[in-house]
Amino acid sequence: MAEPLIRMQNIRKSYGRVQALEGASFHVNEREIVGLLGDNGAGKSTLIKVLSGAVPLTSGDIFIRGKKVSLRNTSDAIAHGIETIYQDSALVTQLSIARNLFLGREPIKPPRFLNRMDQDAMNTVARDLLKQVGISKNIPPTTPIGSLSGGERQAVAIARAMHFDSDLIILDEPTNNLGVAETQGVLSFVRNARDSGHSCIFIAHNIHHVFQVVDRIVVMRRGKVVADDIDPKKTSVAEVERIITGMSDKEIRDAIADGKPSH
Amino acid sequence: MENRSLIQHLIARPEFGPLVLLVIEIAVFWSINHDFLSPQNISNTLAFTVELGLIALAMTLLMTSGEFDLSVGSLFGFSPVLMWTLFNSGLTSLEVGFVAALLVAAFIGLVNGWFVTQLKIPSFLVTLGMLLVVRGTALFVTDGFPQRTWSAEGSWLAEALVGDFFIGPFRIYMSLFWFIAAAIALGYVLTQSRTGNWIQAAGGNPNAARARGVNVSGVKIGLFVLSSLMASLAGVISSLRTSAANPNSGTGYELEVIAMVVIGGTALTGGRGTIIGTVLGILILRVMRNGIVLIGVPGLAYNIFIGAIILGMMALHSWLERRHQAGT
Numbered sequence: 312m313a314e315p316l317i318r319m320q321n322i323r324k325s326y327g328r329v330q331a332l333e334g335a336s337f338h339v340n341e342r343e344i345v346g347l348l349g350d351n352g353a354g355k356s357t358l359i360k361v362l363s364g365a366v367p368l369t370s371g372d373i374f375i376r377g378k379k380v381s382l383r384n385t386s387d388a389i390a391h392g393i394e395t396i397y398q399d400s401a402l403v404t405q406l407s408i409a410r411n412l413f414l415g416r417e418p419i420k421p422p423r424f425l426n427r428m429d430q431d432a433m434n435t436v437a438r439d440l441l442k443q444v445g446i447s448k449n450i451p452p453t454t455p456i457g458s459l460s461g462g463e464r465q466a467v468a469i470a471r472a473m474h475f476d477s478d479l480i481i482l483d484e485p486t487n488n489l490g491v492a493e494t495q496g497v498l499s500f501v502r503n504a505r506d507s508g509h510s511c512i513f514i515a516h517n518i519h520h521v522f523q524v525v526d527r528i529v530v531m532r533r534g535k536v537v538a539d540d541i542d543p544k545k546t547s548v549a550e551v552e553r554i555i556t557g558m559s560d561k562e563i564r565d566a567i568a569d570g571k572p573s574h
Numbered sequence: 575m576e577n578r579s580l581i582q583h584l585i586a587r588p589e590f591g592p593l594v595l596l597v598i599e600i601a602v603f604w605s606i607n608h609d610f611l612s613p614q615n616i617s618n619t620l621a622f623t624v625e626l627g628l629i630a631l632a633m634t635l636l637m638t639s640g641e642f643d644l645s646v647g648s649l650f651g652f653s654p655v656l657m658w659t660l661f662n663s664g665l666t667s668l669e670v671g672f673v674a675a676l677l678v679a680a681f682i683g684l685v686n687g688w689f690v691t692q693l694k695i696p697s698f699l700v701t702l703g704m705l706l707v708v709r710g711t712a713l714f715v716t717d718g719f720p721q722r723t724w725s726a727e728g729s730w731l732a733e734a735l736v737g738d739f740f741i742g743p744f745r746i747y748m749s750l751f752w753f754i755a756a757a758i759a760l761g762y763v764l765t766q767s768r769t770g771n772w773i774q775a776a777g778g779n780p781n782a783a784r785a786r787g788v789n790v791s792g793v794k795i796g797l798f799v800l801s802s803l804m805a806s807l808a809g810v811i812s813s814l815r816t817s818a819a820n821p822n823s824g825t826g827y828e829l830e831v832i833a834m835v836v837i838g839g840t841a842l843t844g845g846r847g848t849i850i851g852t853v854l855g856i857l858i859l860r861v862m863r864n865g866i867v868l869i870g871v872p873g874l875a876y877n878i879f880i881g882a883i884i885l886g887m888m889a890l891h892s893w894l895e896r897r898h899q900a901g902t
Contacts, residue, residue, distance in 0.1 A: 385785040401785060403778035405845035410771050415786035417768035426767040 314377040315340045316478055316510050317362070317393075322371035324357050331357040333534035334371070339479060344501060344511040346525035346543070348518065348555055353531040355514055359481055362512075363395035364388035375478075394477035396468040396485060404457035409437035411456055412471050440470040443503070462493025469500045473509065480504055481512045486520050498524050518548050530554045588839035588846075591890045592854035595883070599858060603865035610868050613743035620746075623860040624753035625812045626827060627853070630834045631753075631760050632804035634852040636797040637835055638764065640777035640844025641690055641697040643798060646805035646831060648708035649679055650824030653806035654813030655712045658721040669731050676806055682708065683802030687795030705828070712821035721819035736815040749811045756804070761849035773797070777844025833880065834859050837887045858883065 315338040324332040332354050339345050349355045360366040362373065364382035373380055375391055382388045388395070395401070402411050410417075413433050420429040437452035456464060465485050472480045482501065486494045501511055501524050515521050521528065521543070528541035528551060538554050584590060603610040629646050636643055653675040660671035682704060689700040737748045764770040775783035776790045784790050805824075813819045836842055837858055838851030859880060867873050 386787045389785070389787065401782050403775045403782050403845070405778040405841075406771065406774055410774075414771060414775055414783065415788045417771055419768065426763075426769060428766060428768050428771065430766075 318374040320372045323369045325369050330534055335536050337536055339510050342505055344505050344513055344525045346521035346528040347512055347514045349531035350555055354534040355531055359483055363481055392478035394472035395481040397483050401468050402456045402464055407453045407455055408467055409433040409452040412437050440474055462489050462496050465497050473504055479510045483514050486515055532557050589848055589851045592838050592851055596854050596858050599861055606869045610865060617745040619860055619864045624749050625808045627753050627856040628756055628804045628808040630831045630852050630856050631756050632801040633831050634835050634840050634847050634849055635773055636801045637840050638777050638847030639773045639794050639797050641794055643801045644701040644828045645704040645708055647824040647827035648705045649802055649805040650809035650827055651821055652708045652712040653679055653809040654819040655716055655721055655821050658723055658819045662722055668729055672731060679802040679806030680799050683799035687798035691791035691794050716821045723817045723819050732814045735811050757849055757853055764849055774845060833884050
């Protein structure tokens with residue numbers, strides 16, 4: 312089999328004495344949407360933070376297209392084509408859509424020494440991109456992010472990742488706090504992203520959203536990857552839920568029954 | 575319809591409130607005392623206004639990046655003292671003393687920026703400490719006495735900085751042109767250049783800016799240096815114009831400058847700044863100080879009006895902000 316886009320091997324991460332990751336191994340292929348599932352505290356967020364350069368790993372290796380890399384900070388990860396989109400946090404609310412899209416990589420109008428942004432070019436590209444990610448409303452690219460809805464902000468963040476040719480887009484809970492129409496919007500951006508050659512890691516508590524878009528589901532439990540080849544087309548939601556909790560139906564019923572008297 | 579949306583657009587701008595306030599202020603003072611708009615009064619008001627204004631322009635950029643600088647008032651006093659001390663002791667010429675004063679100011683800005691960005695200490699505390707260090711140095715070096723200044727006429731430096739001439743009945747100092755040039759240059763940097771985008775991002779969401787590869791610490795350190803340099807330049811200009819170098823001059827200017835900036839519409843919390851607003855804010859406060867005296871209100875009552883203006887403008891800005899957010 313061809314070398315995957317991203318391969319994380321035997322990743323360990325401890326916060327003091329707390330082991331968040333205990334030898335997790337994980338990979339993402341080219342042009343693939345992977346759904347990462349797991350209960351609270353299973354280690355999904357930590358795994359993603361390691362991959363996006365937000366926290367250093369304690370031990371383990373990360374390979375990108377077969378080449379070992381070290382991701383010391385988020386800029387490193389972005390330089391390697393890994394873009395992480397958190398709800399809200401990646402955008403500057405006071406700046407316009409176009410200024411956010413190009414933040415840190417603003418095109419310059421000649422002569423260079425005047426350091427002048429090419430705002431016309433920025434606005435034109437921004438307008439095109441907004442259409443591509445499915446914002447049909449006519450929002451001018453000079454609108455500040457602060458006056459956009461949650462879904463529109465996600466769309467801008469995804470548009471930015473697509474425009475700067477990120478190989479891997481990580482979406483951490485992208486459908487949280489979104490309305491029904493906005494959620495559908497985000498899900499369709501994810502499909503578009505794959506169609507245009509990007510890979511995605513999709514993390515969500517809502518298993519139904521995950522089932523709608525992903526090619527493969529990976530489940531984590533207690534800092535380890537316990538299943539990494541679940542085909543959403545051949546598996547039911549209930550089966551995946553069982554893997555996530557690590558309990559059979561009967562055990563779940565018992566657990567609930569046990570819990571009752573104490574309430 | 576087109577016309578109406580143009581007016582609405584104008585009203586929605588953050589500079590609109592300060593502009594209205596300035597126009598009302600001038601109209602009121604002028605209607606009470608017509609001398610208010612006499613050439614002599616305008617010339618007098620402008621002379622000092624632009625000196626404080628230079629500091630406020632740099633402070634606007636610094637505050638947009640989410641920091642502020644309380645040490646500017648002490649540098650305003652310290653830099654001319656240093657320049658004159660060097661000159662009077664015969665160590666250097668006036669020009670070299672001037673350059674030395676600027677270099678020391680730049681170093682002080684660098685230290686401020688380093689403490690804030692590398693040690694992660696809030697700029698309030700860092701620059702408060704620096705205020706005391708710089709003011710204390712000025713007092714110690716001079717034993718608290720004003721420095722002997724020689725009438726600077728004839729020096730090309732003095733001519734370039736504060737040379738005066740008449741345009742019709744108006745007495746204009748060269749410093750006015752320095753102020754206008756600085757306002758245009760910094761307005762350009764803030765709104766047109768990519769540096770301006772980084773300054774706003776550094777104040778608005780530093781983590782997001784850092785994640786995009788923007789050197790947030792570098793931007794802030796640069797702005798601390800700029801702020802110190804402008805305070806130093808303003809101090810020297812003022813000293814040359816008045817032929818005085820008092821180690822105590824500039825006391826309290828830091829707060830007046832910050833007031834000018836926030837009245838103009840720059841957010842104290844960073845992320846949003848406007849040079850046009852700051853120019854209006856500078857004029858509002860200086861016109862107020864001049865007008866109050868001119869219409870016969872005791873000068874000691876000045877602070878009452880300044881305080882009221884700050885509170886009123888803050889209320890207006892927060893109201894506009896909320897209305898803006900609710901409307902979307």
